[in-house]
Amino acid sequence: MSQGNSEAERSAARRDAAVRAAVEQGLIGPGEPVVGLLDVAGIRASARALREAFEEVAADGTPVLHAFAAKAASLVPVLRLLSEEGLGCEVASPGELALARAAGVPPSRTVLDSPAKTPAELREALALGIAVNADNPEELSRLDGLTRSAPTASPLGLRVNPQVGGGSIGALSTATKTSKFGVALRDEGAREWVVRAFADRPWLTRLHAHVGSQGMPLELMARGVRETYELAEEINRAVGRQQVDTVDIGGGLPVNFASDVADPTYRAYARLLAETVPGLFDGRYGLVTEFGRSLLAKHGTILARVEYAKSAGGRAIAVTHAGAQVAMRTVYAPQSWPLRVAAFDEKGLPKTGEPVPQDVAGPCCFAGDLIAENRTLPRLDAGDHAALLDTGAYYFSTHYAYNSLPRPGVYGFATTPDTVRFTPVRAPQSLPDLVTESGGDYATDLSELR
Numbered sequence: 001m002s003q004g005n006s007e008a009e010r011s012a013a014r015r016d017a018a019v020r021a022a023v024e025q026g027l028i029g030p031g032e033p034v035v036g037l038l039d040v041a042g043i044r045a046s047a048r049a050l051r052e053a054f055e056e057v058a059a060d061g062t063p064v065l066h067a068f069a070a071k072a073a074s075l076v077p078v079l080r081l082l083s084e085e086g087l088g089c090e091v092a093s094p095g096e097l098a099l100a101r102a103a104g105v106p107p108s109r110t111v112l113d114s115p116a117k118t119p120a121e122l123r124e125a126l127a128l129g130i131a132v133n134a135d136n137p138e139e140l141s142r143l144d145g146l147t148r149s150a151p152t153a154s155p156l157g158l159r160v161n162p163q164v165g166g167g168s169i170g171a172l173s174t175a176t177k178t179s180k181f182g183v184a185l186r187d188e189g190a191r192e193w194v195v196r197a198f199a200d201r202p203w204l205t206r207l208h209a210h211v212g213s214q215g216m217p218l219e220l221m222a223r224g225v226r227e228t229y230e231l232a233e234e235i236n237r238a239v240g241r242q243q244v245d246t247v248d249i250g251g252g253l254p255v256n257f258a259s260d261v262a263d264p265t266y267r268a269y270a271r272l273l274a275e276t277v278p279g280l281f282d283g284r285y286g287l288v289t290e291f292g293r294s295l296l297a298k299h300g301t302i303l304a305r306v307e308y309a310k311s312a313g314g315r316a317i318a319v320t321h322a323g324a325q326v327a328m329r330t331v332y333a334p335q336s337w338p339l340r341v342a343a344f345d346e347k348g349l350p351k352t353g354e355p356v357p358q359d360v361a362g363p364c365c366f367a368g369d370l371i372a373e374n375r376t377l378p379r380l381d382a383g384d385h386a387a388l389l390d391t392g393a394y395y396f397s398t399h400y401a402y403n404s405l406p407r408p409g410v411y412g413f414a415t416t417p418d419t420v421r422f423t424p425v426r427a428p429q430s431l432p433d434l435v436t437e438s439g440g441d442y443a444t445d446l447s448e449l450r
Helices: 003-024 040-057 076-084 094-102 119-128 137-149 190-199 218-239 266-276 293-299 328-332 431-437
Strands: 034-039 064-069 088-091 110-112 131-134 156-161 204-208 246-248 286-289 300-312 315-320 341-344 355-361 370-378 385-388 409-415 420-426
Touching: 003 034, 003 040, 003 300, 003 341, 003 385, 003 409, 003 420, 034 040, 034 293, 034 420, 040 064, 040 076, 040 266, 040 286, 040 293, 040 409, 064 110, 076 088, 076 094, 076 420, 088 094, 094 110, 094 119, 110 119, 119 131, 119 137, 131 137, 131 204, 137 156, 137 190, 156 190, 190 218, 204 218, 218 246, 218 266, 293 300, 328 370, 341 370
Parallel strands: 034 409, 064 088, 064 286, 088 110, 110 131, 131 156, 156 204, 204 246, 246 286, 315 355
Antiparallel strands: 034 300, 300 315, 300 385, 341 385, 355 370, 409 420
């Protein structure tokens, strides 16, 4: 048995134990019909695998910052756990920066990326000493003024788009010809402009590129990194010194949503990068990565109670409490974001029985609210549970407020041979909180306007 398969089996065993314990301990039931579960041991293992993969290929002493992309799991306890595992945080909004600060992530291990940073955001980052990657020439001009008016310890860089092409999911392909991100290097005069921009700004010391995410071939990602490295070399030759001292290669490692096996691995990607861009790892450049989905996806499960079982047109339908509100991408783009679904009985045990084709439907009031369509599973009955697997990344941080369905609670878990312990990560949203969020405190204000 390969090490990858062995770890996958251990992860699946921990998940199954957590599902049963969540039912037994009342984390899910008629009053709380959907819940999120996070495997703490799995998260720690992914963080360790990331660190070790780059340590194996980088020269001794190379400064490497693995900055977790906060958007993938914008939950303070998760950011804190990853920080304790040696990771930093990549943030792309004032809210994400506030979460990183609440988690105790040091400014020196925080990176601000966003295509639409306001002057206030930039001032805050510069005052804190947070690394900033400018997205475009106008933002770089804005930084010119801010750095003249107030000295900063922030490492400052420029995001470029190597325009190497897209992957199978267009919405996540950030290195296409017309991507909204970064300075498009193949546009006429752009590369020369970038070299001049660095020559004119001795304080500009980083290059950043993020080629894409889910659906991107590793070879295309490595090509984008190579082109970014070659630009860094060109800039340093032009200015006659090692001005660019750090290359931020982004993240984007795809996730296998077809089984429990983590594939591709960080080790495979790091080795491909070392073969494709050996000069990047010889110790002359510091490195920053911004992985998100690949660190968390395999370690999260959304567990939903089956409220009703019915049939239509000869097909079985399990009506559950997990739909577009927790899995918007899967519901609206099922070909790009299919999810595995596991069937558990009313006690939280893996369900047996003859598999039958069935739809696993959510609670939202539109016909397309389907997590899985015509999927072959042991028949789900009322009171059973449907588990949406590989949902540790994005599914807990992109709740969709359709039908005013409250955000479910999220719990981290740790297992021993005899017990499963849970700890809250995010409390279930109460109905009073939902009403407040939806303007309940201002119920009469519109009526009073004349």
